[in-house]
Amino acid sequence: MDNIWKRTLLYLLIVFISLSILIPLSYLVTISFSSQVEVNDYPKKILPSLYHNLAVEWDSENQNYILMRKNNEGIYRELYISSKYDKFRDYMKSQLNVDLSTERIEEDFLQAKNTGEPTEFKYYKSFLNNYIKFFTVFSGAERALVNSIKAALITIIISMSIGGAVGYALARTAIKRKETIRLASLIVRMFPMVSISVPMAVLLVGYGLFDSMLGLAIVYSIPNIGLTAAITRSIFMGVSKEYEEASLVFGATGAQTFRKITLPLVLPAFAASSMYAFITAWNDTAVSLLLTNKNETLALLIYKSIGGASSIHYAASGAIVLILPALVFTFLLKNYITQMWG
């Protein structure tokens, strides 16, 4: 009996935690697919809707069509009045995310006119509208995306080459003061990136690297070289030296041995630390806020988009675009998570 209660409690707790994570995310996804009219709905829906329930009535007195929408409480509310079909087309496209041809609208609306009764229609939304709009409404969103990828790739190259060499030296060679090096790399990882950004701005201006992705990548590499060294060190330690020795005995050169034997064995770990480097660069806002001027990264653009209340649904779809790669890489890295935090 005691056991059943314990299990029930356990499952209740698990469901509670899962829901408290999934519900906020579900709302964010819904907002990212919402049209302008839905953004103003209250209470908001938790799941995205695929279509609108609309009704059209012909007002013969004023010679106008009245467009109505069924809101979340199930009540039809007036949205727009006009006599012109192309006005309805533009209205529905910009406010409802419904993309229909004028001919189709004319055909449907005439039906309402002929019956003289309010006629209901179910119009499907063009689902990815906000995502396409995000890259057009926010000037520079496309460039920001390219910038983010660029900064992330440079960070990967810098931290893999420099950090990988340190990791190899720590694992495989008889250098002295390994303990000091490891401690130093922990201190560097603890160092607040924002604190270094202020003096870094002056330095980067001097080198002509201010407002450039290389400049950002250099700052991102500061903690990442240390992290890469730690990960690659533990991986090189894990690859048995005997394989390499065997290869050398059979006459391979050092370079051949590294390329054909060592590298394939350590490749997964290299992939893992590249993904960390990617995530650091991709997620950062503070450093790029301080060290760029015109060349924004995507995360910075999302940060700045918070001001425009009328365009929060576009900001939400931008946030989803920002989330997806970070999410994929974090899950690929699941097995290394303790290393990232410890």
Added chain:
Amino acid sequence: MEDKLLEKSYKEKIIRSPYLLLVPAFLFYLIFWFVPVVSSLYESFTSSSGQISLNNFILVFQDSLFLDAFINTLVFALLSLILQFALALSIAVLVNQNFRGSKLFLFIVLIPMALPPSAIGILWNTGLVESGWINSFLVTTGLQGLLEFLGILESIRLWKAVSGLEAVMTLILIDTWTVMPSIMIIILAGLQNFNEEYREAAQIFGATRWQAFKDVVIPIIKPSIITALLLRLISGLQVWLIGVMIFGFNNVPFLVERIVYYTDKVRTATNSYKLANAYSIFTLALVFTVAFLFLRVTGEKKGGYN
């Protein structure tokens, strides 16, 4: 004999001098870490005429929001750490049983730590506004009515219309939502690697379950927890983004928020660079002091690295 020869040829073939491998890293940190840190230290202790002075720090201490920023930062870092650790530990202990769906649960729980901070800002901003999803959720599920019946809420709550400690608490809750799962995962990993025989041995020798947990389990998984908490504490001291995205600049001041405010928002003012620099040196000193104290209190000589 042959072994030694082999060893020698191996080393010669792979690396002529192993120290060469460290040169790029050394140069990188010299140019891009040591030079800026030293110049910023120098800058912070000199006046604009080049004389050694504490003027910049006096400017910082005179900044009308300094004290608030300092207190908010400490409160945020410490309270969020305690809350997150307590929650993470108890949930990890509860979940440390292979139940059906544990893989799926792990998957869900890992999502928040993958989210970029500015996306989290958007997520909670859309929630906390008056007609946002938090109030929508409360109304749709009927929880609003229940909470009003219980006297917890009077009417639709304006989540963003808070200030001071209440605002800091809001941010702590958001931070807990974001990172508590990841701390839990680390503790869980520690618990799962834990050899159950030690605990059984302790219990055979007469320890209660709680004693066995406190005196056997915790000390063994301690190193990985300490490092995880240390890194959390350090990033807690650097909080700013979520505060700015939800409450704006100057409303809920934090130390790093001041740095960003003075470098970005008031780039043109004469003192702003000096102020930002002095603030960042102050933050740096605070981070290392707190990290040092934390390691002293938890009795760890150095971080449980790897």
